Amino acid sequence: MTKGKFDTSNELDDDDFELKQHLFKKFQLVLTENNNDDQRYNGCGLGSFFRPKWLQKFATPRSFMTVFGLLGTVQAMAFVYFIATLTTMERRFGIPSRTTGLMLSGNEMSQILLSLFLSYAGGQRNRPLWLAWGVACSAFSCFILLIPHILYGPGDKAIALTKEYADHHAVNQTFLDIKERMGMCSKERPEVECEEGDYSVVPPLLVFFSQFILGIGTTLSHSLGQPYIDDNTKKTNTPMLLGLTLALRTIGPALGFVIGYLCLSVYVDPSKTPLIDKNDSRWIGAWWIGWLFLGIIMLLFSFLIAMFPKALPKTKPGTKQIQDNGKSLELEHSEPKPPSMKEFPAALKRLLKNKLLVVNIFSGIFYILGGSGYITYLNKYIEVQFEKSAANSNLIMGPSVLFAMVLGFLVSGFVISKYKPTPKYLLGWNVVVGVVFVLGELTLTFISCDRTNLVGYNPYNRSIDIVNSCNAECGCENLKFSPVCLEESSLTFYSACHAGCHTSHKQGKNQTFGDCTCIPQDYVSVANLEVPDSYEYSTHQGIMKEGHCPSPCGSAFLILLVLSSFMHLLGSSGKIGNILVNYRAVDPIDKSFAQGFALLLVSLLAFIPGPIIFGALIDSACIIWDSSCGKRGNCWFYDKHAFRKNLNLTAAAITSIGVILDGVVCYLGRDLKLYEEEEQQAVTQKSAKNGDAR
Template identity: 40%
Template sequence: MDANHKDNGNSDYILPEEEVVLKSVSVEIDEDTTCGLWFIKGKLLQKFANKKAFVFLYGILGCLFSATYAYYNGTITTLEQRFKIPSKTTGIITVGNDLSQLLVSVILSYYVGRRHRPRWMAIGLYTVVLFCLLTALPHWLYGAGKDALFLTIEYGQMDNNNTDKVFELEKKKVLCGINQTLTECDMEEGNYAPATAILFTAQLISGIGSPLYYTLGISYMDDNIRKSKTPALISISYFLRTLGPAIGYALASICLKLYISPSLTPTINNNDPRWLGAWWLGWIILAGIIFLCASLLALFPKQLPRAAARKLTTRSTTDEPELPRSFKDMMKTFNRLVKNPTLMLNNFAAVFYFLGYMPYWIFLPKYIETLYKQSASASSLITGTAGLIFSAIGVLLSGLIISKFKPTARILAAWNVVVGAISVFGIISYVYLDCLDINPIAKRYQSTNSCNSNCNCDYVKYNPVCSQDGKTSFISACHAGCSQYSLTNLTKLYKECSCIQSDDGYGYATSGNCHVDCFSKFYAFLAVVCLLKFTGATGRVSNFLVTVRCVEEKDKPVAMGFALMMMSLCAFVPSPILFGIILDKACLVWGKTCSGNGNCWLYNSETLRYTLNFTAAGFVTIGTIFDVGVWYFVKGLKIFDDDVEFELKDI
């Protein structure tokens, strides 16, 4: 060792390579490694220019990002009911997000992958803020709607407290023998094409932000974190993101417990199928929080100081200079990616996994409402919280195990195959977790029977009643043939029901579905959901590592954008439409409007269980087969590198 660099007991002793790095970094620090934006700079901000702060904020934003999708899924049933939208249309609206991802993900990832990624991520998140505000806009344009206003105390007070008039109106809307005709249908209903267009546009805008946030954020982390630390920190980021669905569904549950117009007093409770919750409120809350956090993300530097120092110490004189971005170079990059068998097989596996998982991400609250007779609020809460602990444990546990034991690429790929197999068997088990007591009701009572053929119930709203035997439900008092109505101690009693026989002639019915005990099967369903959440979470980190290690470092952002494009084209776009059609095909009773069918009132649960779950299981099976191909080709792939690591002071 050079005598000029002896320690001599000096605690501030610096190695020669560190001295070079410090000088180099001091030159470039103002350009690439300084926190802040415009006049918002300083030493206080610079303290946060580290991997822990970025991973934490990135994870929080991922949590909020995931919460927006979960909140949308949690309020889908209410949206369909409010604007009379069938599930197929809901699926088409959801596709808007994936269409824009398909068009811009690769191009944006290629052209901005080497620029100031935190600021571009912030721009992407601002589009998510706009998405939230636009999604809430239809409420401000159309209000709560006549059906919701009719079910409030204030509605009767609009005409000098003439509650008798309200009473007569309700009798006209629900009872048999009123002779409603097509000309008496409510022209307001089914005329919400502008609202549907706004919701679709909001999804299109959101799709621009997704590739900027996910592809740039993951590549930024991988470039600024030591390879040996990547699994643990990535798992922490994923862990924070797993909180997102729970927060989104919990927020949906809270908002749906409030009436759609919180300033009014409803005459029904949130267990009534006519209840409409304040679906729009959560979008305002999410927009404000995401805007604040995105603004903080924009303050991070182009490159973290310690990562810049490590690159300077390991930079080779043979490193190729970075070429300017061009269409020709982009095509060469795509050619490299397409010829990478590991990457392509991994992408195809992900495509089929997403095809299979999509119905449970989008329609799970509706599935729970339909098959297990839970309220919209309870379904959203259960969906968000049931698997949270198991997902969180799975992500953290897998990240820590991978960081500690550093398994080979083949072991990581083999575990993904195991996860796929468990998912297939779990999804198939959903078919047999049914509530049998509901099926006879759904099959027997559709829309018109001989006993109610003269009641003209086409435009009567879905308002189920339970016959006096306590076992048979009808979709409305009109469909039960009831011609009389009374209100006693807030209990609605429908009399003279031609479809209900009693010893004295025509029987009676009470409002609401008959009680059906579905809890044992429902708890079994939740147990399987939690198992799949746990196993699926354990495969996230390993899948990410295989994806980013099988391509050149310069191709990472583009590879992730390319994968996102494939997901959008082959999975995210067709899957919501396909499963929306499957849901609509299982519909027994449609609500009718002047312009045609509205939303579905009653599903055939048996048809729904078989078609949806077996279709999903088939897609996941194909994805598992592709994962076997990944396992074959990753032999020799290096996951962990030997990193140069030392402490830099005053950076």
């Protein structure tokens, strides 16, 4: 038998046996000490006090991908929940769309100020720990969004529409009679009190601060999480793992839509019984409930992320050696030296000189800028164009579009990992996707329900004249927009007062009106509605209902659903290719820093100006503004055509620039090494075969 280094057979003399036994014990001691170091570097746990053995089996790329992917699900839930409840917050606090864009910019402001520093400093330190602190910031941002409701409550307008309020004031029948007559034709109208409380600047400021804190979490998640996965797995597996991670993240919006639907279906004050239903334009849903739930969930995920090691066991640095009479015996373990701020300018210069990276980032900027109108104002778009409530639009639109995105991520990740397409085909596919996206945005310009037949509205010059010879003596001045519908003719009136209604009745939660004297005789065609005094009026003996009359829609919404799903399916299929370019176009040491650099430019040039630009475009299509105490609030009625044209044509023009830049990326990246690890293995195997042949 061949003797090994620690062979203890009887052929050894006693001195050799004692020497080998001594060396073996020394090796075990050193190995145990360094294993403790490895566990702190490569093991799961918190600090040095909580690192149980049963937890170490989770120190794998698959475990991190699962936790990080589920974290992405929760983060996406929060983002979509914010979008889903945005219009409700606008109505509750009287916030115009232009101000909404400024509120949303808080996220990007923190990314601009901090992304370079955070991604550079955290990129080569304990990335899971830094990421965990970022998640804690995201949780804190959710709790901040609860403060406006804590400070201001549901609002006097919402309380006035509850049974408890009516019962409380039932002792004063005269007050109720006056209150009831305020919305109808009556000369005895009291002065409207100025309600300053609903228009404070504090809620928008709190939302901005919340978004600023959220930006810290977004920066750390974007710049540290995915590079950590790429560094701890085979390069050929990265596309599939990214696809799975992005798919998990995409499931979040579906859940966010569901939570948004459930919360908005509850009245803003759950302890009260509303006298209106959720289809009423005055309905304010419980927008604030979801933030408590999401904040707690994010806080739990921050602890889970913090338990992962700085590097997973597969990639732990250092070599193990032992000394045996001058030979190696001790275990050496070295950690990479964290970057110093002196090296920051040189690292930034490397990124700025990288043409492929910069062009790829700017391509993404124009895609995001073009899509920011849909991202931020999707609910408003569906409400205006297809007259779906905020809750219903979330439930209908969300699942189909998000299923398409999940499918795109999973299929593209699988195809790229399995078939490893060359850069020419992978990046060329993004150009095809961009062209289809632009065509889709142009098509959306022509898809909508018909215009609402609002009496007195002239769609040609976008003016509204709701006072006529019939209702001039009804005292309708300064009334807020409270539309009522004459279903027989599909005519919508600005209010029951403008329709000349003299009586009202309650049918459950719905208010109905009767004895309406200002109904156009013979229900004149829509073309003549903009000329208020060109027809005779008559008294309508039927029932007038609250709310807009539904516009004929046909298959328009179904077309929107199918087209949007197809566009997002293709769009998600090209996402992984863009991410791989950012990873492979830079040195490994700059990978996280490049993600932070990309986030800085995207925030500065897309996320901040996008909502502001599209918010202003949407506001320019507004016909009827809410107003109180001389201040303009949110918009009640839009010109559908102008809204649709402003948003879609602008989006198509901006996205077209991104398509052109994608073509440049395809040219510059034609020789990019996307699967370098496999190529190195192929070279090694070829060299080994040549050596065997010799």
